[in-house]
Amino acid sequence: MTQFRVCPTTGLKVDPQADALIKANAVVATVTLLIGGIAAIGVLLTRWQAVHLLPADWFYRLLTVHGMNMLIFFILFFEMAVLYFASAVLLNSRVAAPKVGWAAFALMVLGTAIIEWTMFTGQADVLFTSYVPLRATPWYYLGVILFAVGALVVTILFFATLVVAKREKTYQGSLPLVTFGAATAAIIAVITLGHGAAIYIPTFFWSLGMMNVDAEVYRLVWWGLGHSSQQINVAAMVSVWYLLGALTIGSVVINEKISRTAFVLYVLFISMASAHHLLVDPGFGPAWKVWNTSYAMYLAVLASMIHGFTVPAGIELGQRLRGYTKGMFDWLRRAPWGDPGFSALIFSIIIFGFVGGITGVTFGTEQINIIAHNTLRVPGHFHATVVGGTALAFMGVTYYVIPLIFRKKIAFYALAKIQPYLFAVGMLIFSTAMTFAGTFGVPRRHWDITFSQAPFDLQFSPTVDLVMGIMGIGGLIAATGGGIYIVVTVWSMFFGKPLEEARV
Amino acid sequence: MNSGIESPKGIWWKPAHRNEKIWVAIAFAWCMVLFAMMPFWHLRGGQNPSGIRSKVEPQAYRARTQEFIRAYQVGTESGIPVVEPPAGSDVYVMAMMWSWQPVLRLRKGAQYTLHLSSLDLNHGFSLAPVNLNFQILPGYDYALRVTPTEAGDFRIICNEFCGIGHHLMLGRVIVLDDQTASAPGPTGVGGTP
Numbered sequence: 001m002t003q004f005r006v007c008p009t010t011g012l013k014v015d016p017q018a019d020a021l022i023k024a025n026a027v028v029a030t031v032t033l034l035i036g037g038i039a040a041i042g043v044l045l046t047r048w049q050a051v052h053l054l055p056a057d058w059f060y061r062l063l064t065v066h067g068m069n070m071l072i073f074f075i076l077f078f079e080m081a082v083l084y085f086a087s088a089v090l091l092n093s094r095v096a097a098p099k100v101g102w103a104a105f106a107l108m109v110l111g112t113a114i115i116e117w118t119m120f121t122g123q124a125d126v127l128f129t130s131y132v133p134l135r136a137t138p139w140y141y142l143g144v145i146l147f148a149v150g151a152l153v154v155t156i157l158f159f160a161t162l163v164v165a166k167r168e169k170t171y172q173g174s175l176p177l178v179t180f181g182a183a184t185a186a187i188i189a190v191i192t193l194g195h196g197a198a199i200y201i202p203t204f205f206w207s208l209g210m211m212n213v214d215a216e217v218y219r220l221v222w223w224g225l226g227h228s229s230q231q232i233n234v235a236a237m238v239s240v241w242y243l244l245g246a247l248t249i250g251s252v253v254i255n256e257k258i259s260r261t262a263f264v265l266y267v268l269f270i271s272m273a274s275a276h277h278l279l280v281d282p283g284f285g286p287a288w289k290v291w292n293t294s295y296a297m298y299l300a301v302l303a304s305m306i307h308g309f310t311v312p313a314g315i316e317l318g319q320r321l322r323g324y325t326k327g328m329f330d331w332l333r334r335a336p337w338g339d340p341g342f343s344a345l346i347f348s349i350i351i352f353g354f355v356g357g358i359t360g361v362t363f364g365t366e367q368i369n370i371i372a373h374n375t376l377r378v379p380g381h382f383h384a385t386v387v388g389g390t391a392l393a394f395m396g397v398t399y400y401v402i403p404l405i406f407r408k409k410i411a412f413y414a415l416a417k418i419q420p421y422l423f424a425v426g427m428l429i430f431s432t433a434m435t436f437a438g439t440f441g442v443p444r445r446h447w448d449i450t451f452s453q454a455p456f457d458l459q460f461s462p463t464v465d466l467v468m469g470i471m472g473i474g475g476l477i478a479a480t481g482g483g484i485y486i487v488v489t490v491w492s493m494f495f496g497k498p499l500e501e502a503r504v
Numbered sequence: 505m506n507s508g509i510e511s512p513k514g515i516w517w518k519p520a521h522r523n524e525k526i527w528v529a530i531a532f533a534w535c536m537v538l539f540a541m542m543p544f545w546h547l548r549g550g551q552n553p554s555g556i557r558s559k560v561e562p563q564a565y566r567a568r569t570q571e572f573i574r575a576y577q578v579g580t581e582s583g584i585p586v587v588e589p590p591a592g593s594d595v596y597v598m599a600m601m602w603s604w605q606p607v608l609r610l611r612k613g614a615q616y617t618l619h620l621s622s623l624d625l626n627h628g629f630s631l632a633p634v635n636l637n638f639q640i641l642p643g644y645d646y647a648l649r650v651t652p653t654e655a656g657d658f659r660i661i662c663n664e665f666c667g668i669g670h671h672l673m674l675g676r677v678i679v680l681d682d683q684t685a686s687a688p689g690p691t692g693v694g695g696t697p
Contacts, residue, residue: 010509057668090509127665131626133642134667173511181508215626215641242508252505256516258524280553280638282646289553290542298535305531309524317505365542367549373637374628374663441635443628443663447671454674455582455603458632458659 002094007404008500013170014405017098018088022081022405023493024105026398029077030489032112036069037482044479048472049450049465056447060127063445065119067128071229071386073112076151078394079185079236080108083158085401086182086239091175093165096157104153111147114139127445129226132203132218141204148196155189158182177253177260178246181239184263189232191271195224216283227274230382233390234304235266237352240393241311241345247400248342249335251311251318259310265303269295276360279369286366293364301361308353315345340416344396347424352389355431356381374445377438380431387478388427395485396420402489408496416488423481429474437467553638556647562623565645569596573606581607581676594619594647597660597675599627599640601667604660604675612655612681620646628664631677637663655681 004013039062045053054062088095095101117139118124124136162183165171175183199221206213242259245251253259275292278284295301319331336342359381363372372378399416402408410416440460442449451458506512520528546552560568572587572595579586585606589595591614598605600623610616620629622642629638638646660675 056671060665060668060670125668131664134625134665171511173513174516176506176511177508215643219626219639219641239508246507246509250507253508253512254505255518255520255524256512257518258520258528278639282555282557282639282641282644285557286546286552286554290546294539294542297539301538302528302531302535305534306528309527309531313524314508318507361538365545366553367545367551370551370553370637371635373639374630375635375637439635441630441632441637441661443630443661445665445670446661446663449671451671451674454672455584456659456674456676458661458674460633 004092004094009404012089013092015088015094015098017095017101018084019405021095021098021101021105022084022089022401025077025081025084026401026405027493028109028112029074029081030486030493032069032073032077033482034486035116036066036074037479037486039063039066039069040475040482041479042066044472044475046447047468048475049468051472052448057122057125059447060125060445061119061122064125064127065116068115068119070391071128072147075233075386075390075394076147076229077108079189079232080105080151080154081401082236082240082394082397083154083182083186084161085405086179086243087158087161087165089405090179091162091165092170093161093168096160096164100153101157104150104157107150107153108147111143111145111150114143114146118143129222130203131222132206132213132215135207138204138207141200141207144196144200145204148193148200151189152193155186155193158186174256177256178239178243180260181235181242181263184267185232185235185239187267188228188235188271192225192228192232195221195228199225216281219278219281220283223274223277224271227277228271230386231266231270231273233386234270235263237348237390237393238263238304238307238311240397241307241349242314244341244345244393244396244400245311245315245318247397248339248345249315249318250322251314252321254310254313254317258306262303262306262310265299265306268299270300270303272296273300273360273364276364276369279364279366280373289366293366298361301357304353304357308349311349338417340399340420341396343417344392344399344420344424347420348389348393348396351384351392351424351428351431355428356383356385356389359435360385371441372438374443375438376434376442376444379444380433380435380438383427383434384431388424388431392420392423392427395423398485398489402492402496403499406493406496407499408492409499410488411491411496412488415484419481419484419488421481422484423478426474426476426478426481430471430478431474433467433471433474437464437471440464440467442468551636553648555649556617558645558647559643560621560645562621562642565596565621566598566623568619569598569605572596577606578609584676589616591615593617598623599629599662599673600624602662602669602673604662604673607676607678609678609680610652612652612679614682615649615651618648618650620648625666626664627662627666627673630661630663632659632661634658639664652679655679 042062045051124140126136272292324331576587576589587606588609596619627640658677662673
């Protein structure tokens with residue numbers, strides 16, 4: 001029999017195995033965030049042309065390290081923790097098979113270690129996308145496969161835990177909305193990891209010289225992994241929005257039907273967004289492009305627009321139910337702005353929706369893509385979605401995971417309070433400046449936009465220098481916010497003051 | 505009402521509040537407008553990425569481009585052949601680590617079919633300073649119908665990572681005004697982008 005502990009804050013029964021799995025995944029997530037963050041500073045200070053820190057080889061190497069650590073390791077390890085939390089913890093259930101969970105964790109850590117080793121030793125300078133026929137050592141592809149298998153096993157374990165909870169009647173009624181949202185993220189994860197297997201296994205054999213992989217087929221299938229993995233983030237992030245709303249101010253779900261239908265729209269349509277990357281590719285016709293890049297008539301955009309209404313409305317209603325009923329905006333003014341969970345939630349909604357979402361949807365059209373493809377507008381867009389949106393929401397929820405799961409008090413709370421503000425403002429400046437530079441045609445993933453050694457000369461408008469400088473400053477502010485997050489969370493996890501607990 | 509972390513009890517499939525219904529209706533209508541604009545602009549817009557697309561072996565594409573260079577070469581610049589094809593012709597540019605070949609001299613207002621392909625890795629065709637971007641792949645011939653609308657000295661940036669010399673990969677396109685017989689001189693003259 002599983003020995004549960006009772007959470008004194010929420011009254012939920014928690015399986016210690018769930019606790020341990022969440023802790024392990026969260027710790028590795030933080031370590032990879034640190035590696036990716038250090039790489040980020042190197043990349044940033046090189047693109048900031050006035051500083052131009054790194055030589056070309058280390059720039060592309062650290063850009064690979066930055067992409068893999070942030071977009072794959074940090075985000076996915078964190079999402080594994082979210083899956084355990086949304087299934088076992090929120091449903092008062094045991095983890096269906098903790099040993100399988102540990103085996104999967106070991107696979108993911110092994111895959112991560114192999115990839116880090118190949119990247120840092122210069123055997124995989126292929127950037128996050130590793131477009132065939134650009135070649136890395138076979139170990140790199142093997143590492144990705146091991147990592148993906150591990151993540152797939154955790155996803156299946158999540159579904160198994162839902163079945164166990166249902167069968168053992170650990171909760172009454174339907175799944176909570178947050179768990180429902182996490183389940184849609186898990187379904188998208190299965191789609192994503194299927195694409196990953198379909199492309200990395202052939203690519204692994206290609207790297208051994210055993211078969212051919214077509215460059216366009218690679219891009220088509222790879223983006224089914226590369227972009228769909230960001231759609232796992234969207235679904236997970238929106239679930240975390242509902243979670244943070246509930247934890248910070250007791251916000252309510254206005255209508256379960258509407259919110260759940262919106263999540264189902266994600267499952268059905270959002271994976272089509274990977275076609276956005278192929279809008280100016282030679283391999284596809286206009287009908288294919290229009291249908292796919294519009295997510296079949298923008299029905300996934302509809303889903304985000306619904307959540308963009310229901311989450312803030314739920315916050316408002318929650319506040320009003322707590323007595324903040326005066327006037328139109330009393331609920332907002334008297335919200336807990338000093339709670340890093342709450343401020344992170346609000347900034348995440350704003351940056352994801354207004355900066356990341358709008359840029360993403362507009363780039364996904366044939367004509368605008370011609371002027372945006374592979375320019376700095378693209379990283380400008382996804383730093384607003386994945387960093388200002390997803391990572392910030394995940395940071396916010398960490399300030400609750402540490403007391404609830406690690407049973408530790410948040411250390412340096414004064415620093416924690418300002419962390420989301422620094423990070424959000426920095427990221428906003430950074431993303432906007434990057435987007436602006438991109439409109440001048442400044443390429444992404446480029447070591448030297450002065451083209452000092454090229455056969456011809458090329459000078460961008462002087463505005464570009466200014467904007468790249470602003471980008472550098474915004475990036476440094478965001479990196480400071482990220483650094484504070486790591487210091488606060490690591491210190492709290494390992495040296496924080498313990499909170500007492502009860503056992504049953 | 506319950507929060508997002510509590511199980512809703514009983515039947516939760518209930519009619520939405522009026523405000524929610526209005527918002528969903530506005531959002532849905534907006535999505536349909538966005539969707540209608542896509543085929544509309546494809547038909548009415550002057551600039552689409554479709555082009556003429558076919559598969560081609562890199563060696564075959566190299567041979568085709570070299571034949572094109574032999575036919576219309578007028579000079580050499582930085583070791584790269586300079587080519588002035590007649591109006592209305594098929595123009596071939598090959599991308600390779602780490603150069604764009606040949607340098608093109610085109611006429612303002614004339615129509616060309618611009619073929620782009622790679623001999624090795626993925627490359628990115630980015631025309632500066634007008635900022636037009638296309639993905640170039642080995643094995644695929646991407647032919648775009650282009651009509652230069654302004655004279656000047658343009659650059660082709662590679663904006664897809666293609667190895668350690670990626671930042672060296674810069675090509676050149678010169679567009680001559682039909683009125684002026686004299687061509688812009690070498691690099692840098694004729695308006696730096």
